[in-house]
Amino acid sequence: MLPGINIEFQNGQLGQVVDLPDGTAGLLASATAVGITFLLNTPYQIKSMVDVAALGIIPDVNNHVLYKTLKEFYAEAGEGTELWLMGFAKTTKVSDWFTLDVLTGKAPAEKLLDSANGKIRMLFTAFSPSGAYTVTLAGSIDADVMIATNLAQQLAVNYTANKYAPFFTIIEGYAFDGDKVTLTELSTASFNRVMIALGDTEKRTGTSASKGAAVGIIAGRFAKISVHVNIGKVRDGALSNLVAYILDTPAEQYDVEALHDKGYVTFRQHTGKSGYFFTDDPLACEIQDDYHYASRRRVIDKAYRLAYTACLEFLLDDNTVNNDGTLSPIYAGIIENEVESLIFKQMTANGELSYDSGDAKDRGVICKMDLTNNVTSTSKLKFSKLQVKTKGTNRWIDVPLGFVPVTSN
Structure with missing residues (x-):
């Protein structure tokens, strides 16, 4: 065995300066190649919509979802934000992107991770399959979602152990049928490196008939905030999108509390505030897990990377x-x-x-x-x-409001 460093994450516990790009993300997306400027299964580093245009990616029928996701990412994160991108054939499923190749022993997503040389802190997926794709519902969402979630969790755990480069993945609750009762329960799962999102900026029966989620906005918000900050933090202001839907229903008219209670990330509004906010930042695991929330996952992952950097000097x-x-x-x-x-x-x-x-x-x-x-x-x-020492998060605020008692002289 080669000399090395082993850092184990503990659960249930609650010098030099290194520039750490805490918000660097990687997008895995269904796509159609564009000439020689944008090839499939090829990693690209971009920093703006100008770079997107240079790749030849436009909002046509072939790459509508990909373009939309990139546009929403930069609208939220801001131009100049580093993003790694890799497109896959529309005949492939999201689970395929995380499935190990029997010959190489590596998943397709690892090509993007390796190209970024450990800089990627989160992956997010944008799925827009060919017309031949048939959705099989399981727990009110495409059955492939939970298959991909399990594989993405495994990849993240293994990649962290082997490359000392931890990350988590945001996956769409693709083809959600709107039934909140039969929706798969995530709060009893064990995927503390995967977040599943519901809700989009386009309607289900709109021109583009969206079945996915606005993952670009989620990743964009993560990209511009510190690791300890919740993506739903009200003080950080409303999100960049002006509309949000659960299927065809505006998010503010849907029972988003039911989606939240089952462990999904979606949109909400706050009385007296304009615009949309995220409900919270849970990962697909039990609330008892120390890393149930992405804000804690990101904190411990950053500490992990720093511990590795410090320990490496003593190897x-x-x-x-x-x-x-x-x-x-x-x-x-x-x-x-x-x-x-x-x-x-x-x-x-x-x-x-x-x-x-x-x-x-x-x-x-x-x-x-x-x-x-x-x-x-x-x-x-x-x-x-x-x-x-993690920071606390004000998820609930109790205020005992009443009249000042009248006192007699």
């Missing part, structure tokens, strides 16, 4: 040990400080972690080495603890 390093082969406390302190300092500078100082401002020693991160481990015999450094 194959020689170190001073005690007579019993255990790690010198001085050397251990150096490692602990390197990890904590990097995470503090990149996260706590940017407001992405909680900390006690009255405690000069509180950096929002706790790193401790295992001083009982025999490094001489195992050649292995062990951490006994690496934890970051």
Whole structure:
């Protein structure tokens, strides 16, 4: 086994400066090739709708959904935002994009991930199959959605372990039939690296007959906010879209609470506020999971990347040990400080972690080495603890409103 670093995510726990592109996304989409400017199964890096035009992607019948998704992404994220794009034949399904090839042992989506060299923090999918595609409903959505969700989860877990480049995926609840009762329950699932979205900016029976979701807006909002921020945060303002539908029904007239309660991300409105907002940012897993919310998933993923960067400097390093082969406390302190300092500078100082401002020693991160481990015999450094302090989110606000009691003189 090659010398390396193993970082394990804990669950149920609640220096140098590195420029981390926290909002870099990758779009996997059904598409039609355009001459030699836009080829299928080929990764492209773009930063604006000008780049989209240069690829030859226009809102015609062939690439309407792809163009719409890109346009909505940049309307929300802003021009200049880095995005990686790869198109797939319309005869393929979303699950195909995440299915391992028996010969290479790699999924098609990995080509995009590898091309970005670990920069991608989230993938999102835009599905617009050929007319020959037949939808098979299971739990009120296309059966392929949950197949793709399972495969996307597996890919993310494996890619994180092998490439130290964690990400999560946003998938459309494709072909949702509007039945909120039989809709698949996500809050009992175990896919803490996948988000499923419902609701679009086009009607189901409109000119383009949308069966997908406005994933470009979701990814665009993620791309421009810090990792600890919820995409539904009201203070960040309304979304860029002026309309939102659940099938043909305006989102504000649909029971979006029922969709939210089943673990889906969709649109809503707030009384007294104009425009649309997202309901919340849940992933397709139990609420007891520490990474149930994307804002926590993104925080821990960033801490993971930073921990890897800090630890990499010590790989194959020689170190001073005690007579019993255990790690010198001085050397251990150096490692602990390197990890904590990097995470503090990149996260706590940017407001992405909680900390006690009255405690000069509180950096929002706790790193401790295992001083009982025999490094001489195992050649292995062990951490006994690496934890970051997540921020809270005001999901509910209770206000006891009443009259001031009248007092007698």
